[in-house]
Structure formats: structure tokens, C-alpha cells
């Protein structure tokens with residue numbers, strides 16, 4: 001391997017959200033405990049990005065107002081074409097600080113207070129928040145779970161989309177937390193339902209580069225011309241390249257009418273003055289133009305971590321079922337077999353007995369209450385230590 005994915009870097013006391021949260025929950029933890037929660041990675045950022053940022057400061061020591069350059073747009077267009085075979089145009093790209101604020105801007109731009117918005121649950125918990133903040137109504141279409149795999153309940157989705165008050169579907173593609181990479185066939189069915197019922201699709205594709213072998217991401221806007229014209233696609237290099245702190249995303253909107261409404265809300269109505277700061281712009285350009293070798297190695301490491309955990313849990317802790325992670329770097333565990341009566345006791349067991357700091361499943365919706373979401377973007381040694389602690393705690397629980 002050309003890059004280092006093995007060194008464990010402590011972020012204790014350095015302002016990392018998840019490390020600080022863990023220390024607050026338990027200030028007396030052993031030094032080798034690393035949180036496996038919030039979705040950033042425990043890997044050092046690609047040297048091509050770090051060196052490029054340093055170079056920018058040396059070459060041009062002015063931190064003024066900056067706008068995306070042609071090289072910026074070329075880098076975004078090049079990445080989408082090469083990685084996803086998606087041909088986009090410069091004018092479709094709307095840079096934005098990050099994806100969650102873009103969801104808020106989209107809701108405000110395309111719907112009215114009291115309108116209803118569909119989400120498929122369990123799902124990334126800020127989807128609930130952005131609908132609540134903007135005073136729209138949440139309509140949930142629960143995913144079907146057969147004990148092995150999640151699928152979309154198309155009958156339920158179609159029934160709910162046919163409600164005249166439902167104006168938007170926020171799609172999570174690939175889906176956080178259940179790890180599904182929606183197939184082209186599934187996306188076609190979603191598109192049929194949404195086009196028939198005039199429901200706009202806001203597709204959050206922030207995890208789209210994070211694919212395990214055998215999975216192919218289909219950008220929603222490539223399903224058909226009509227689907228492209230009825231959608232807003234949220235993308236960012238932040239999950240892929242571990243650059244979330246740089247706050248830089250690209251919202252891709254083919255339909256000029258929708259794009260104009262979005263930009264109107266974003267700039268002229270003041271949701272965001274300067275959508276992306278200059279180091280964010282540099283980060284996007286560097287990641288997409290120079291980061292590909294790091295990206296391919298990183299995917300191999302995530303896949304090996306995924307396999308390690310599947311094997312370890314499968315062989316040693318049958319009470320837990322690791323669900324297939326087709327995409328993202330977030331594994332979803334069904335912990336029902338541990339036998340806890342409510343989510344509080346499961347979460348207490350993980351944090352206090354096993355010193356494991358995951359994202360507790362209940363946060364993603366009621367159906368997730370006996371589940372945990374594990375961030376596996378870390379050196380494998382960190383996962384091995386986590387498995388030692390889990391095994392000890394489960395043995396005590398069995399006795």
C-alpha cells in the first residue's frame with residue numbers, strides 16, 4: 001500500500017466532535033479506546049490534498065473572497081464522469097457549504113410550510129430535523145426488513161406519495177444507516193412513483209463513492225430525462241476523502257427552473273452568503289483531481305474491515321447479526337439477540353460494559369432501537385481492540 005491506513009491517531013482533546021462526546025460520556029476511558037460513531041474517518045487525509053492546501057497558502061497568501069474556477073468545475077465534472085459515468089454540465093453545479101444545509105435550502109425553495117415530505121426509515125437522523133425545523137410534516141415509509149436485508153415497500157411508498165400534500169421525497173442513496181446501494185431497478189420504481197404523483201426527489205448521494213465490491217451506484221439523475229428534471233442531487237467529497245470539516249459540497253440540479261429557485265433561496269434570500277470558503281473550494285478540486293489513488297486504496301481497507309467484522313462477529317458473537325454493507329462505511333448491526341428489553345439498556349451495555357461508542361440505532365427511527373451503527377473507517381487494529389472488549393462484555397452477559 002502506498003498510503004498509511006494503519007496508524008491510530010488520537011484526536012482526544014483536539015476538538016473532534018465524536019472524541020469529545022465520548023470523553024464527556026466517560027472521562028476515565030483507557031487511552032486506546034476510539035469512538036466508532038459520527039461519520040468521519042480515523043485516517044489521515046490524502047497527502048495530495050494536504051500538500052495542495054499548503055501549496056495554495058504559499059503560492060497565494062491572500063485569503064480573500066473567492067469563487068469556483070474553471071479548474072474546480074472540471075474536477076467535479078471529471079470525477080462524476082469517471083467514477084459514476086455521469087455526464088454533468090458546469091451550469092448544473094451549485095457549490096454549497098455542506099449537504100445538510102442544502103437539504104434545508106431545498107425544502108424552503110421547493111415546498112411550503114405544512115407540506116408533507118416523505119422519508120424511508122430508519123434513516124440518517126438529520127432528515128427528521130430538517131423537516132421539523134422548516135415546519136413541514138414528516139411522512140415515513142418504513143423500509144421492509146426480513147431479518148437479512150432491507151428493501152423498499154413500494155406499495156406503501158406509492159400510497160403515501162399519492163397524498164396531495166406530499167411534495168418531496170428525501171432519498172438517501174446509498175442509504176445510511178442500512179447500507180443498501182439502491183439498484184437501478186429500485187430507483188426506476190421510485191422515479192415512476194414520484195413522477196406520477198408530482199413528488200420532487202431530493203437525492204442525498206453523499207455516500208455514493210463508498211461502494212463495496214459488486215455494488216454499483218446509479219446517480220438518480222441518470223434514471224431518465226424526466227427523473228433528472230424532477231430531482232436535486234446532493235454530492236460532496238467529504239465522506240469519501242475525510243474532509244467534512246472543510247464544509248464543501250456540490251448540489252447538482254439539471255432543471256434550470258429548480259436551480260434558479262435553489263440559488264434564489266441560497267444566495268438572494270440569504271441562506272448562505274459565500275456558499276463555500278476558499279479552502280473548501282481547494283479541497284474539492286484537489287480531492288477530485290488528485291485523490292483517486294488514495295480513494296481506491298481506502299476502499300480496499302474499508303472492505304477488509306467489513307469482512308473482518310462480519311467474520312469475527314459471525315464466528316464469535318452469534319447474538320449479533322451484521323447486515324450486508326453494500327455501500328457507505330457504516331455497518332448496521334442487529335443486536336436483538338443480546339436480549340435487551342429496551343434501547344436504553346442496549347446502549348448502556350455498549351458504552352459502559354464494552355466501552356463501545358457507536359451511533360445508537362434508535363436515533364434513526366423506532367425500528368432501529370435494537371440496532372447499532374458502527375463506523376468502520378479506522379485502522380483495523382482499532383476494530384480488533386473493540387472486538388476484544390465486546391467479546392468480554394458479551395461473555396459476562398451470557399453468565
Ligand SMILES: Cc1ncc(COP(=O)(O)O)c(C=O)c1O
Nearest residue numbers: 039098099100101124176204206
Ligand atoms: C446521508 C448523509 N447526508 C449528509 C451528511 C452530512 O453532510 P454534511 O456534513 O455535508 O452536512 C451525512 C453525514 O454523515 C450523511 O450520512
